Amino acid sequence: MTDAVAFKPESPAREAWRMFRRNIPAMIGVVVLSIIVLATLWGTFFFAGNPYEIVWAPHEAPGVAPEFLLGTDYLGRDIFAGLVTGGGPTLAVGAAAAAITMVIGISLGALAGFYGGWVDNLLMRITEFFQVLPTLLFAMVLVTLFSPTLTTIALAIGVVSWPQTARLTRAEVMKIKELEYVTAARAIGAKNRRIIWQVILPNAAPPLIVSATLTIGVAILFEAGLSFLGLGDPNTMSWGLMIGSNRAYILDAWWPVTFPGLAIFLTVFSVSLIGDGLNDAFNPKLRER
Amino acid sequence: MKLMTRLMGAAVIAASALSSAPLFAEGGTLVIVANQVPRHLNGAVQSGIATAVPSTQIFASPLRYDEDWTPQPYLAESWEMSEDGLSLTLNLVQNATFHDGKPVTSEDVAFSIMTIKENHPFQTMFAPVESIDTPDAHTAIIRLSKPHPALLLALSPALAPIIPKHVFGDGQDVKAHPANAMPVGSGPFIVTEFTPGEAIVLKKNPDFFLEGRPKLDEIILRIIQDPSAMVIAMENGEADMYPFLAGSQDIRRLEKVESLTITNEGYAGIGPINWLAFNTASPKLSDMRVRQAIAYAVDRDFITKALHRGVSTQQRGPIIESSPFFDASVEPFNVDLDKAKTLMVEAGFADGMELSVDYIPGPAEQQKTIAEYLKSQLDKIGITVTVRAAPDFPTWAGRVAGHDFELTMDNVFNWGDPVIGVHRTYLTDNIRQGVIWSNTQSYSNARVDELLAAAAVELDIDKRKALYAEFQQIVVGEVPVYFINATPYHTAYTSSMVNPPLGIWGPMHPMDMVELPDAN
Numbered sequence: 001m002t003d004a005v006a007f008k009p010e011s012p013a014r015e016a017w018r019m020f021r022r023n024i025p026a027m028i029g030v031v032v033l034s035i036i037v038l039a040t041l042w043g044t045f046f047f048a049g050n051p052y053e054i055v056w057a058p059h060e061a062p063g064v065a066p067e068f069l070l071g072t073d074y075l076g077r078d079i080f081a082g083l084v085t086g087g088g089p090t091l092a093v094g095a096a097a098a099a100i101t102m103v104i105g106i107s108l109g110a111l112a113g114f115y116g117g118w119v120d121n122l123l124m125r126i127t128e129f130f131q132v133l134p135t136l137l138f139a140m141v142l143v144t145l146f147s148p149t150l151t152t153i154a155l156a157i158g159v160v161s162w163p164q165t166a167r168l169t170r171a172e173v174m175k176i177k178e179l180e181y182v183t184a185a186r187a188i189g190a191k192n193r194r195i196i197w198q199v200i201l202p203n204a205a206p207p208l209i210v211s212a213t214l215t216i217g218v219a220i221l222f223e224a225g226l227s228f229l230g231l232g233d234p235n236t237m238s239w240g241l242m243i244g245s246n247r248a249y250i251l252d253a254w255w256p257v258t259f260p261g262l263a264i265f266l267t268v269f270s271v272s273l274i275g276d277g278l279n280d281a282f283n284p285k286l287r288e289r
Numbered sequence: 290m291k292l293m294t295r296l297m298g299a300a301v302i303a304a305s306a307l308s309s310a311p312l313f314a315e316g317g318t319l320v321i322v323a324n325q326v327p328r329h330l331n332g333a334v335q336s337g338i339a340t341a342v343p344s345t346q347i348f349a350s351p352l353r354y355d356e357d358w359t360p361q362p363y364l365a366e367s368w369e370m371s372e373d374g375l376s377l378t379l380n381l382v383q384n385a386t387f388h389d390g391k392p393v394t395s396e397d398v399a400f401s402i403m404t405i406k407e408n409h410p411f412q413t414m415f416a417p418v419e420s421i422d423t424p425d426a427h428t429a430i431i432r433l434s435k436p437h438p439a440l441l442l443a444l445s446p447a448l449a450p451i452i453p454k455h456v457f458g459d460g461q462d463v464k465a466h467p468a469n470a471m472p473v474g475s476g477p478f479i480v481t482e483f484t485p486g487e488a489i490v491l492k493k494n495p496d497f498f499l500e501g502r503p504k505l506d507e508i509i510l511r512i513i514q515d516p517s518a519m520v521i522a523m524e525n526g527e528a529d530m531y532p533f534l535a536g537s538q539d540i541r542r543l544e545k546v547e548s549l550t551i552t553n554e555g556y557a558g559i560g561p562i563n564w565l566a567f568n569t570a571s572p573k574l575s576d577m578r579v580r581q582a583i584a585y586a587v588d589r590d591f592i593t594k595a596l597h598r599g600v601s602t603q604q605r606g607p608i609i610e611s612s613p614f615f616d617a618s619v620e621p622f623n624v625d626l627d628k629a630k631t632l633m634v635e636a637g638f639a640d641g642m643e644l645s646v647d648y649i650p651g652p653a654e655q656q657k658t659i660a661e662y663l664k665s666q667l668d669k670i671g672i673t674v675t676v677r678a679a680p681d682f683p684t685w686a687g688r689v690a691g692h693d694f695e696l697t698m699d700n701v702f703n704w705g706d707p708v709i710g711v712h713r714t715y716l717t718d719n720i721r722q723g724v725i726w727s728n729t730q731s732y733s734n735a736r737v738d739e740l741l742a743a744a745a746v747e748l749d750i751d752k753r754k755a756l757y758a759e760f761q762q763i764v765v766g767e768v769p770v771y772f773i774n775a776t777p778y779h780t781a782y783t784s785s786m787v788n789p790p791l792g793i794w795g796p797m798h799p800m801d802m803v804e805l806p807d808a809n
Contacts, residue, residue, distance in 0.1 A: 054665045058595050076595065077664055144680040175718075234676040235659065245661075248538055248653065 016206075019281035026277020031272035036267050040091055043084025051081040051237045059253040075248050083259055090220060091267070093154045093238065096221035100158025102212050105165025106201070109149040112166070114175030114196050124170070131163040133177040136225060143231045150236050157222045159213060168211055172204035201289070206282030213275035217268040224264050239264050303684050312653075314495065316506040317805035321796070322519045322526040323510050326485050327470035332450045333401060333457075334408040338533055341447045341797040343489050343510055348450030348474035349498075351379050352441060354558070355792040360441045363452055363497075363799075364393060364475070374436035374748045381427040385452045385498035388512050393498075400454040402431065410726075413708050414443045420747045436678065436746045438753060439706035445558070447711070447740040447797040450584065451475060456542035463678045477503035477801035488510055490625070503801035504787075510630040513702050516652060523549060523781055530789070530806065531781040537598035541779045550784045553600075553777060555795030558612055560703025560710065561608030561776035563601070563655050565646075565663070573642055582632035582767035583620040583696075586670045587663065589625075593774050596658055601777035606761045607711055609775060613750075616758040619765040627669045641671025647688055647697035650679050651806050655776060656698045690725040700776055701726055707792065708756060715764060716741060729739070733770035 010018075054076040054098055055068065062071035062079070070079035112123035142156035145195045176182060177200060200253065201208075225242030228233060239260035246256035325339035353363040360368075384395040399421035406415035407677070417437040422430040425493070443449055453475075456468050463469075471480050474499070489510040493503055495700040511528060513519045520539050522528040524546055532555075534540060546549050565587070567574045574580060593601045594673030608615045633639065646663055649658040657676075664674040674696075679685035688694050704710030712740035713719050713726065717733040737760055744756040781795065782789045787804035790796045 050668070052661075052665045052668065054662070074596075075658065075665065077665065148678050169318075179425065195570075233665075234657070234678050245653070245657075251542075252538070 016122075016278075016281040018226040020277050023277040023280055025273045026237050026280075029273030029277065031251040032266055032270040033274065036087065036263070036270070039084055040087030043086075045083040047081070047084050048208060049078060049081040049085075051077060051085045053077065053081075055081075057247065059256075061253070062255050070259050071253070071255040072252075073246050079242075079256055079259055082237050082242050083231070083239070083263060086239050086242055086260065087263065089150055090240065090264070092222060093150060093157070094220035094267075095153040095214045097157035098212055099159070099221070100214040101156065101162045101165055101215050101219070104158065105162040105288070106169050106208065108162075109166035109169025109221045110173050110196050110201060113170035114177055114192070116174075116198065120170075125167075125168045127163045128162070131167075133160065136222070139222065140229065140231060141228060143226060145210050150228075153223055153231075153233065154219075156226075157219045161218060161222070165208070165211055165215070168207060169204065172207060173200050176200045176203050176263045208280075210275050210279045210282065213271060213278060217271040217275070220264060220268055220271075298546045299628070308389075309396050315503055316792070318507040318509060319505050319800065319803060320509045320511055321530045321764060321803060322513050322522050322528045323532070324512065324514055324516060324519060324726055326512055329472075331448065331452065331463070331466070331469040331472050331482060332470075333452050333466045336410045338797065342532070343480065344366065344450055344489065345446040345480040345799055346491050346508060346795050347472060347480050348391075348449060348452060349385065349445070349476045349799070350446040351381075351444040353446055354442075354794060355778075356554075358442075358793060360444070364398070365444075367404045368441075370441075370606075374438075377434045378429040379429045379431070381429065382498055383427060385475050386496055388473045388494060389453070389456075389474045390496075391453065391455055391476045392426075393451060393453075394426040395421075395429040396450055397404075397454045398425075398429040399423050400458055401451045402449065404452065404457065405449060405614075408464050409448075410450070411704065411709050411713075413645060413712055414448060416782070417746075424754060436556070436748050437708075438748050438750075439708035442705045443709060445705070446799055447558075451505070454602075456706045456754070471490045475786060477799050478508055481543070486514075488512060492548045497801065499801060504804040505800065508800065516535070519762050524747060524759045526783075529783045529786065530796070532778075532790075532803065534779045534781055535600075535777050537600045537777075538654075539597070540600050540779050540781075541775075547783050548784055550777050550789075551781045552789075552791060555778050555780055555789075555791040555793075556778040557609075557611050558610060558705040558793035559795065559797070560705070561700060562604050562607075562772060562779060563611060563698070563700050563774050563776045564604075564704065565659070565731050565771040565773060566689075566697050566699045567769055567771070568692060568694050568696070568730060573638075573644065574695060578632040578636040579642075580771070581640060581766075582629040582636070582664055582670055583667060583672070584768050585625045585629035585632065586666055586672075587622075587667065587771060587773070589622075589773055592662065596662060597654060597777065600779070601655075601774040604773055604775045606755060606765050607714065607770065608707055608761060611775070612703065612707075614707055614753045614754055616761040618758075619761050632722070633672075638671070641673065643675070645677045646687060647677045647679060647694050649698065649700060649730055649778050651683050652679055653772075655700060656657045659773065665806040669729065686725045688709050688729075689714065689729050690723050692722065692729060692731065699726075699770075712741050714747065714770065715760075727762075730769040732761060732764075732767075732805045749772070778804055 055078050056072050056076050058074050058076040060072045068078050073079055108123050114118040139156040139160045145154055148153045148178035182199055185195050227244035230244055232241040234246050242260040243257050250257050309652055320638055329340035330343050332340050349364045351365040352360040356595050364381055364385055366382045367380045369378045402415055402421055406418055409482050417433045419432045419434045453473055457463050458464055470483055477494050477497045479494050481492045483489035492507040493506045519531055521543055523531050535772055543549055567580050569575055587602050593603050604610055605621050606615060606619045646660045648660040660676050664676055665672050689697050702710050713730055715737050716728060719728040720731050721727040739754050740760040744753050747753040787808055788802040790799050791799050792801050
């Protein structure tokens with residue numbers, strides 16, 4: 001064992017990355033999302049402009065003044081400034097909501113799938129309760145009850161979208177817990193907690209990662225939807241808020257709505273492409289050996 | 290989404306059209322769109338547009354007003370004020386009956402006015418009324434404890450509906466009376482259906498005491514929650530009138546419809562003012578100079594021209610500019626950022642401050658948009674503004690009535706005479722916790738209290754004007770409220786309509802003269 005170089009199989013992650021790299025749509029997704037994230041980082045940390053400042057007359061078309069490339073909104077605020085500074089909160093809400101979804105969904109799903117019996121029964125009834133609630137309406141109720149701030153919006157989205165993840169996790173855990181290596185772990189005396197977190201979940205990770213990625217996209221759309229309905233946080237510039245507050249004037253001015261709309265579209269689209277790419281990369285059936 | 294809204298709007302209208310009464314009627318059916326649901330239809334104990342529009346059709350009042358401010362006979366065929374201004378004699382018409390056939394008598398008038406005095410939110414309206422004598426069935430004498438120049442205006446349809454004593458005088462609390470939903474009145478129309486959230490149907494009163502009126506057979510107040518569906522209903526010709534229209538986009542859109550007329554006439558009596566209120570009890574805002582600094586930073590001209598697309602007009606003082614009592618010589622606070630900054634430094638806030646601003650949720654242009662504008666504009670004088678959204682009207686009203694705010698946008702009506710709608714905002718004794726549209730600014734100035742008390746009893750119009758002029762100078766200068774614009778209420782109506790309701794009370798007035806000649 002000391003100096004013998006054994007045949008070392010390629011690690012699963014490396015293999016998945018190799019698969020992923022060959023997937024052209026997924027790589028396009030990575031490039032587009034990187035650009036968006038970089039622009040957002042730049043807008044958050046280095047951009048000097050204030051997105052709330054009224055810089056010019058309201059509803060000036062894009063290109064009329066070179067310094068306001070994308071025109072101005074109904075107050076005369078610069079759309080470009082809104083776009084680059086609004087990306088941060090938008091992406092943050094998406095990521096935070098996805099994180100909440102994953103934490104609740106994976107915890108409940110794993111417990112239900114592993115223990116079965118009455119625990120499963122109880123947790124799945126709870127999951128079903130949340131699953132049958134109309135998600136957007138429920139999120140609206142939550143945001144209305146607790147004033148519309150970015151935190152409550154992220155929480156509301158997370159709370160309404162975890163049941164899918166819980167069901168997925170439960171199915172994976174139920175499948176994996178019957179496998180030999182789990183029995184082996186049990187045989188050497190591993191405790192339940194250790195088995196769940198260190199044996200089963202790592203092996204259930206691939207579909208969960210895909211699901212998490214897609215959840216980010218859904219959460220961004222959700223935030224936009226809430227803002228569109230006037231339930232956004234008026235103190236935090238986000239793309240959804242830009243669309244929501246400008247939509248009344250859409251017949252007069254298309255640009256204040258179109259640019260943040262495009263930004264949301266590109267973000268969600270590239271996140272979906274990446275999600276699909278990950279799905280393919282983790283799928284052993286598509287792997288060439 | 291636009292298409293969705295359109296389809297949904299069409300569906301709502303189609304559904305409600307099916308359920309409504311006969312479409313073919315000789316005198317025609319007037320369909321009015323509204324989006325506020327009244328709690329009930331008894332204007333004697335409930336203020337507000339939503340109740341007043343149907344209430345003025347159902348109930349008659351002693352007097353009525355048309356385009357000018359001269360009172361005209363209605364239930365009172367003549368009236369006489371005593372020399373000392375302490376009693377008003379109303380001589381009632383002989384032939385007026387309630388919808389249930391019982392005659393309208395001086396007993397009903399006395400009962401109604403005392404009920405309003407006790408229950409209506411506008412306490413100042415009949416506060417000086419001590420008693421009402423009824424020497425015979427058709428004479429009522431209103432006795433006052435002090436002269437009350439606003440009295441004749443307070444006898445308007447929107448403020449003094451005469452309610453039947455034989456229905457409401459049964460000892461129950463009138464504010465929660467079961468008859469409030471479908472009340473019996475003596476006005477030109479009889480309420481036959483009230484489905485909250487859907488429609489109020491008013492049918493012609495065949496025994497109306499004014500000969501040959503009403504002209505219409507029916508008025509349907511269709512309640513449509515979605516403002517864009519209201520506009521679509523007007524565009525499609527499914528509705529004939531859209532009162533209290535204030536959004537510049539909606540106004541511009543309906544102006545393009547050839548068969549419609551859009552006017553801003555009919556709101557002189559209401560005198561709606563859109564303003565920014567300060568909580569003067571807040572340590573940050575108790576210094577007048579901070580409030581003045583904010584007043585110098587806000588550009589009223591930009592708000593009316595750019596944010597309201599020119600549909601609203603500027604308002605510089607507490608009394609609506611179209612009123613004869615408005616004093617045009619008040620300090621206009623023309624935008625001056627340097628002066629604003631200097632005032633901030635003098636007040637000890639050289640490093641700026643943080644403030645929150647509330648606004649009434651609903652159509653954004655008059656309220657939320659200005660709150661967002663303030664966030665941008667006040668940043669220039671070192672004030673960081675947080676816009677505090679309220680999910681619904683009761684939340685906003687709860688915060689403001691509970692004095693839990695720093696700045697708030699607000700929309701307050703003058704209601705014709707300053708005594709009725711203006712005094713309440715500035716009187717020290719009207720600082721009442723928990724009452725919205727009282728003196729929620731906690732503003733107190735002994736001289737203002739004195740001036741208002743004197744103006745409330747001054748019968749000489751010129752002397753009264755002088756008192757109000759001094760009051761306006763003080764209030765505008767000390768800025769408990771920064772006045773922004775007159776709320777640009779407009780009425781859109783079918784151009785063929787004869788006698789559209791464009792008097793001082795607009796649609797809050799009996800529509801007994803309205804005709805729709807080409808109605809099917």
